[in-house]
Amino acid sequence: MLQPTYTELLACPSCKSPLEAQGQRYVCQNEACQGMYPIQGGIPVLISEDNEIFSQQDFAREQDIYFRTYKSRLMQVLQKVQPDVSTNLSAARNYRFLARELASRKGLRILVIGGSIDGYGIGELKQNLPADALLVEADVSYGPNTKMIFDSHQIPFRDETFDLVVAQAVLEHVLDPFVCVAEMHRVLKTGGMVYAETPFMQQVHGGRYDFHRFTHLGHRRLFRHFVQVESGIVSGAGSALAWALKYVVTSFARNKKMDKVLSYSAPFLFFWVKYLDLLIGRTRGSLDSACGYFFMGRKEPGYVLSDKELLASYKGLRGNVN
Template sequence: MNRRATQGEPFPLPIDNRPLKLAPGMQGLLRCPVCHARLELSPTVAVCQRATCATRYPIIEGVPVLIHEANSIFTLADFTERRTTFFNLAPSWRSQLLDRISPSINRNVKSKANYRRLTELLLSDSPAPRVLVLGGSVLGVGMEALLERPAIALIESDISFGPRTALICDGHDIPLEDGSVDAVIAQAVLEHVVDPYRVVEEMHRVLRPGGLVYAETPFMQQMHGGRYDFVRFSYWGHRRLFRRFAEVDSGVVCGPGMALAWSYTYFLLSFVRARWARHAVRLFASLTSFFWKYFDGFLVDRPGALKAASGYFFLGRRSDTILSDHELVRGYKPELTEA
């Protein structure tokens, strides 16, 4: 824990007078992640306005770094010193070359349609919706539908710097005012947080009444993201995670074909250790399995896909009622999962 920063003492900052990446209308929503008080923003530092807290947070290249260090696996120094957090900001040329020449084994079958639906729901609820994106350093698959509507304002946050990062924060303590956004998006995020239940509670807190949540979370995917890979959810486990939300829609987003390609790839990788060999195996595996994902266009809506999916989505609305475990279990229908 960086005691100097959390006690309000000065910490070294680069001279940087560039404007904040967050739109002016979004800056007023920011709150101290420690005590939820308002922040005073300058080009290089954000200061909590509660005298008993007075925590100082760095602003780096226009990006506020609002981390509650006592509750997070990250520190302010991780960002002021530009350490690698989740994404490797300087990948090797070999890794970059491999990414360019290897066909992808991934396919988010439902993402584009789901984001179009989310966009329409948002604009039917509000003429100027505000959307928090967790894991928003890069544009998620299908999110173009949101960008095409200028009325929708995005707060793109992440735990890593990236081309779209406008706010550094930890989802366990979202630094926004209660009830301040119309939607929260977490695409391929919740498997990478220590306590997904806490993160979903925070999503519920910052949403307005009836606000929307959209999440995509893996089920059958091997470990990825290095040390930051913690959990997986079945379809029913994913529904329980969002038990404080009324379901609008849910189902398979990445199908059995993609799950099979991942398993095959990691099966082959288990035979080798040397870095060059792993690169070669990844290339071979992708060349010999990438086409399996195309079966998912046919399989994704079939009942058996719920048991064999690579990942699920959930679209819901903030609710004041909680789905009980009894209701969850009673809602199980064998015919939904029988092949």
Template sequence: MLNTFSSRSPGTASPAEPSILANRGSCENTVSEREPKKGVLALSEAVQGLLRCPNCRSGLIFQSGCLCCASRLCGMQFPVVDGVPVLINDHNSLFAREDFVAGKNTTFDLSRRRFVRRLDRLLPTLGRNVKAKRNYQAFAELLLKPSSNPVVLIIGGSILGCGLEALAQQPKIQLTETDVSFGPRTQLICDAHDLPFENNSFDGVVVQAVLQYLVEPSRCIREVERVLKPCGLVYAESAFMQQVVHGRYDFTRFTHLGLRRLFRGFEEVGSGPVCGPGMALAWSCQFFLLSLATSRWMRRVMRVIGRLTLFWLKYFDAALIDRPGTYDAASGFFFLGKKSDKVLSDRELVTLYRRAQ
């Protein structure tokens, strides 16, 4: 995020309302409010053993308050900030380790005043994720079938994603929550393009509301395949009919087939819309209002007007979400799949199109 992207957004620096597809809650803590861990890593010992250098994938050694690459040819050193390792390869990322050491905002604006966040919560939202909770319950059930204590990597996990309570409340499922931003749940800072873990490490990976914010989503998915165990599970959500909501870090949108092609190395368990055309229409109207604004205060007024007058459109999605026409008009899609040796061909892909009746 990862946020990802994670993925998938709390108070971001973007000019629009935070993405409801991500709707992972609001980030209550700023970097300065984080309670120091006094040198103890936020990750479990088992997960610490899976960590690898994001540059060369050699092992890491904890010394002098840093994680150091064990390879003499590489020799990279990675800081630990309040117990959170910062495993960023500066040469291959939009972000730099120093940004996190200095407490700078990256993808999220963590300096928003608390009363502003509380006021924001009082306003009705324009989006509704219709299927996330149900999908995560299915994901949890699948994880627990082959393993009594599955370990799940969350990309974009600085805050709890919409529906993720179904995993977080499972005592047998261990979550490893990563992001490119500090947050109340961040255990590790890393870039989704270079996941700092050993091959075949995780039983499951979650990429909720993150892929649209990545420069190279396909590279992230290759990394997901690498760190997943054989027959490991992935759950992803990504935006389709949705405007730019993450400012400079907003790059891509996916149709239903576009998202399926991204995961062509996985056997599909389920896929489809999670946020429907009602949400998409509400967002379009909101951004029309925002386009009329010529100053920051006018944008704030238009945003409030939009949320107070357009929120009701999202309630249509409960009835529309499974209709064929929604596949051409949804605000966002999900994919649930299992790591496979077979790759879906493009000819097979196009036969999966669900035509509107």
């Protein structure tokens, strides 16, 4: 069962009314709704009946929805030794900044969306949290960190609940990222912070759950209701090239078995290309060719970035610029 203080923060995914724990389920207290949400192995499954993508039955037992997990020791070793084709130039530094920024807040509450496994660098935040901090790691997949199952289009928490919301490598996998970001804004306290990393130049890696990519300005507009603290490159042009080379190889696959072999082998051939990111750095020229971007922002009442301000903020070298 969840901590009492945790339960008091929950809201019905459908109507946002309070939830009440009744045995191994949560029940909406709105008589017109009366949504019911099971608790599976201590993990609340807060998926509404009107959700068209996921159902509560999908999570009736632990199974792979997005991430592929292996119980075989050999497969775990093979997965561990496979090199990554991306660098991450920013996450560790950004998480250290967030840890310092939030350190003085009493009763700190953090929501990590897509948190079933640790994102790159997030240990810099998690290892420096106050002892009384509440960390909610949620996903639409079971994993070692999963504390709750929900769809980020319908975040099941009350308004103004969290001091920080994190969405690292998440927003490319949701149907409507603008709805999800609006939900993040809703559940953040005034003055609360958001941190997101999202790809620009990456091929499909989430199968059927892979929908969107964003330029630097496109990413900024997604978070236009937040005051920007900082934004920039997560992975640069070297990582983008390594991804492209990997997928040139996997393009030869004619069936799933062949794709598995090529997908596993290709990173060993091209992982070194990502280190061009370290040589290039965060130049203006790299801003339009990056593999992915981050945004860090703060919720302030009434703030909206205008499209005129958005266009004026362009820092790349394409088009008619100085």
